[in-house]
Amino acid sequence: ESLPNFLAAKDFREITGRIAKAHRKGKPVVLGMGAHPIKVGLSPLIVVLMEKGIIQAVAMNGAGVIHDFEVAFAGKTSEDVSAEIGQGAFGMVEETGRMVNRAIIDGWEKGWGIGRSVGEMIRAGQFAYRKMSITGAGARLGIPVTVHVAVGTDIIHMHPQAHGGAIGEGSHRDFRLFASVVSQLQGGVYLNLGSAVILPEVFLKALTLVRNLGYRVKDFTTVNMDFIPHYRPLTNVVRRPTLEGGKGFHLTGHHEIMFPLLAAAILDKIE
Template identity: 35%
Template structure:
């Protein structure tokens, strides 16, 4: 007996009918903002981290910034892109929601719906363009060998998708010379294109606000931007265009790309910004994998500064080790995870806009002095 929910019965609505709480053209963060909100203590911390980043890049070590979706909702896309253009960050990682907000800003100029109101009437997450274009980008990206982040970044950067024809896809499916993953991805894409009645050729999808997209910036620069979704967490899963295999293939590529960057963290820097679940969970597995492989080569990853930023108050000095179980800080799960990794770690309670713009200024000051 089939006990699955029939998603084809869900009605989706035009994105421009949705009330969105954030207009990116009004809320995007500029380089000079929030300087007055930087405390002396935080400024001192950021100066030290800026030095770490400069030294890491001098030795060609990784500098990874993993962040939650609120970093994008807070209008930080342009600043993150500037970090990439300067070469200060070598890898960006976020969750599925971060990808969605970034795409909606690029396509629609607005994002962040009223969940409380829309879920009452069964409209939460039921937005046609968001579900259609992101899922289609993932299916095409899976076929092209792209990761999750690059699939959506390519869509934004190129203002559309190259849709292969039926003959090409059938040829790939039937060819014993093609790798199995590509044959399977071709079959999934052929099935999806038939369901959606989408013709071959270039499918134009305009993104008038692409300048605010960090995914597009990363794609254009060629810096890894990886997404680490959890199935069912994001609104694209409500849409008939969603294909689990495409999500899985692209997300797997992104996890392995992320793990590759983690393997290059000796002498590097890891920033975890407002990500209580995704960042610590993927980091601990990737670090263990990297150490497993590096042990065969007589190498390790210990000299890596881990800097965690979130809004919870600072109640424990993590340089002292793990707090006792009767201390509330013991239950700050993400800090407990990072503290167990065997690398220097600290925690800062801060608004991500204040923190990242302050770090940008500290690094920019060093660049000007070097110039």
């Protein structure tokens, strides 16, 4: 409340108020995210918000689940692409390709989507840093974590263990699960954190699907957070979904600064 009530600070205050209100009324707060928030260390904070029941579902792209696994497995993630691409070594780490692909196949055979498949593997594994895993937290808490893949964009697709059928069907199962989450978004909040293409497109399709099926999802809040504005998030998250009700917001800033500030403000309002 100490922030000035002008411009972006005014939006920030309104966003935190809307999230707190949704939480108090039992309405869903859903986080859609790219991989960069994981790379800059936000996973533990996201897990805390899941544990407190504030974030009730998470959707991520294919790179997100890779970084999530590596954080749980090694406590860190990322590599120097420029140094590795010339030798054809980029993305060729053995453990990530083998273990994530194996988890996807095992889960696919059980009828699971990719998010649950990797989350259950992390939850059951003896990973030193598994408490920092978003998919692992989803499996532990019973919170939907969905993974939305564009085939060929992720390093695990290059590995011999990659199974196109398992990846494709697993991601499609997750799309259906995500759509079921979106169907209950009336009065809730959808945040897009650092996904410029995949999640804005997935969200728009899930929204039109559930509206086509007769679900009333008109009055809700959308928030896009990224360090530069992009066309698809501004159009498919902030503007189009709220044309018939609700309100969309955009906050510009680095994830590692803005999201902790947002989380602290939300926790201050509800605790």
